[in-house]
């Protein structure tokens with residue numbers, strides 16, 4: 001079975017109503033990254049950080065996968081598909097994708113601030129001061145903040161290096177190290193980039209740009225790949 005590796009960013013969830021970070025009107029225009037998405041922000045004001053992610057979580061739980069997420073799940077009928085996402089939402093899983101690696105964590109989970117191995121599903125949308133892990137320390141959002149290491153990166157590099165087809169969707173290729181992942185795909189692998197405003201792809205071999213929103217560009221690409229596989 002041919003292996004398809006898909007790197008997704010905030011853009012794939014935009015049509016589900018979840019704002020991207022860097023687009024105009026995006027989230028970072030409204031909040032200060034340092035306050036809500038860094039270890040220093042957490043130390044300074046954990047209640048503010050919890051409140052920020054509670055609102056993100058509520059939004060994710062209210063959102064639904066769109067045609068882009070659903071098309072990627074359909075690809076699994078014929079290909080071995082590995083999704084690698086920078087997103088913290090769970091829309092790929094809810095669309096039916098079975099293999100999803102989250103690089104930047106998952107907003108629907110919490111983890112111990114003492115032992116990073118203790119990870120829990122959050123019931124409902126709120127995580128509060130006083131919610132503790134089994135070892136008695138405050139729970140924090142299961143998110144990789146700016147300034148923290150991306151623990152799944154080595155795994156992601158290996159996955160990318162095994163791709164026959166590599167698809168990038170809805171990412172400004174701005175946040176490292178995830179942005180460099182496409183360079184780990186084999187040179188001869190077919191590469192597609194679905195994004196209405198693609199950037200940061202200069203010098204990548206065998207790359208086809210699909211300058212469309214994910215909800216339109218991905219179903220078209222998936223139909224093409226499925227029909228060519230027969």
Ligand code: NAD
Nearest residue numbers: 009010011020021022086087088089170171172197213214
């Ligand atoms: P980004 O905000 O930097 O870039 C978004 C990209 O999506 C842009 O290139 C834009 O042109 C494109 N885009 C906008 N609408 C689109 C659509 N309908 N279809 C396809 N593409 C579209 O996002 P990023 O590169 O993912 O990096 C930002 C960081 O923010 C990531 O680390 C991610 O974890 C985080 N983030 C996650 C979510 C989420 O979980 N849904 C939302 C916002 C940000």
